[in-house]
Amino acid sequence: MAEANAPHIDDSALEEAVRFTSDLIRLDTTNRGGGDGVERPAAEYVAALLAEVGIEPLLLEKAPRRTNVVARVQGTDPAAPALLVHGHLDVVPADPAEWAVHPFSGEIRDGVVWGRGAVDMKDSDAMVLAVVRAWARAGVRPRRDIVLAFTADEEDTAQFGSGFLVASRPELFDGCTEAIGESGAFTFHPGDGRRIYPLAAGERGTAWLRLTARGRAGHGSKINHANAVTRVAAAVTRIGEHTWPVRLSPTVRAALTELAAVYDVPLPDLDTAEPARLADAVDGLLARLGPAAALVAPTVRNSANPTMLSAGYKVNVIPGSATAQVDGRVLPGGEEEFAATLDRLTGPEVDWEHVHHEIPLQAPVDAPAYAVMRDALLHFDPGAHIIPYCMSGGTDAKQFSRLGVVGYGFMPLRLPEGFDYQAMFHGVDERVPVDALHFGTRVLDRALRAL
DSSP states (O other): OOOTTOOOOOHHHHHHHHHHHHHHHHSOOBEEETTEEOOHHHHHHHHHHHHHTTOOOEEEESSTTOEEEEEEEOOSOTTSOEEEEEEEOOBOOOOGGGOSSOTTSOOEETTEEESTTTTTTHHHHHHHHHHHHHHHHHTOOOSSOEEEEEESOTTTTSTTTHHHHHHHOGGGGTTEEEEEESSOSBOBOOSSSOOEEEEEEEEOEEEEEEEEEEOOOEETTSOOTTOHHHHHHHHHHHHHHOOOOOOOOHHHHHHHHHHHHHTTOOOOOOOOOOHHHHHHHHHHHHHHTGGGGGGTGGGSSOEEEEEEEEEOSSTTEEOSEEEEEEEEEEOTTOHHHHHHHHHHHHOTTEEEEEEEEEOOEEOOTTSHHHHHHHHHHHHHSTTOEEEEEEESSOOTHHHHGGGTOEEEEOOOBOOOTTOOHHHHTTOTTOEEEHHHHHHHHHHHHHHHHHO
16 A cells, blocks of 8 residues: 555546535535524535545534534554544525626636635635545555544534534544644735745634613603613724734734745834834834735734624614624634723623634644645745734634644645635635646645645
8 A cells, every 4th residue: 555655646636626626616505604504415425525435424413404524534653643634515605696607606617616615615625535535546545544524514603513523523533633724825925926825823713792782762752861772883883993902922923023034124023011012013014014914914903893783673762772793803812801892892881792702723833734734835836935824713623622633724725816815705706726726736635645
């Protein structure tokens, strides 16, 4: 049997990565939230592809048709810790009327695969499938066991997906110490000829909030100084206008340090304990980094964005209560400050609570795994710059961290100049170049065999 130094991925595997992406897009796995989703068709498709090459899949559901697939690829070193490779099967809604190409067509046009999930993240699922199927055909085995998890419900609360798996079947992930998942190792073009690959080694925490204001119900024609709508609106305004202080996590600090070196600009004092001086130093550095600052700017602070309002039932009736919802994101180590700030901004007349709460994450950037992933990218794109990256949002890595698994975002794509990868997430006309899928499949193959 061939070992981990076997030849690279062949043409059939590259073709499969493209075909599987298209096929998965055509399977509508829209997750509308609140339990409204169906991942079963994609899960059955994935399971059949694994079983076809002798990899035994396990299909698991917390609720009917909210299906997850888990499988284990045996490595050559039984003493080595296992590696988790995870990707989700659900996608956010898409309105066909807004798209140039139908979002569930999976159409391949002019070297690009179109459709919902093309980058988030059926392309990644497809690349992983292509790699492990190529290994099975060639008799290649990785050094360590690789646990594959294709999950449901990542686009909502993960209660039917990774949350369910972690709570009910933790033994499936026995031995896993590290994981790779979505949203890292894509090409970022700052417009100056450089190619930057942000390799995710952290995530902000999730704090989805419900604000509730109580007041005195009454007639709309009467003066009412206990108006619940006014109270919740005032709280929302204060939250929306608040400027959060700069707080640098180790991942973000490493990103700023490396970007300063890439751009050959002086690194300011990032160790000052004085909040205003730190904010000036970071904001000044970001200004000198140009477009590349976009990789870091969303993660130097906590954030809280009001997103929903609900109150009343008739224009001439002042309701007794009003609610709002806020999307909060919290840096590692920033949860106490976040809660205290929300208490202050909402004030005594508005209560707040978590609708959904997930922890922030951090992964070491000086670990051997990070070096392997960096080197795999540079092997196929010499001259590129690899920087650590903290995701502004979150992934299933939060759930798997409860099992002690350290997560990285590494689903590589080499993208052409002008391709706005970030805009593809949950956006209209989501698509991925065929060449990017070929690149990602080769890089994944090399990295997974070396990790």
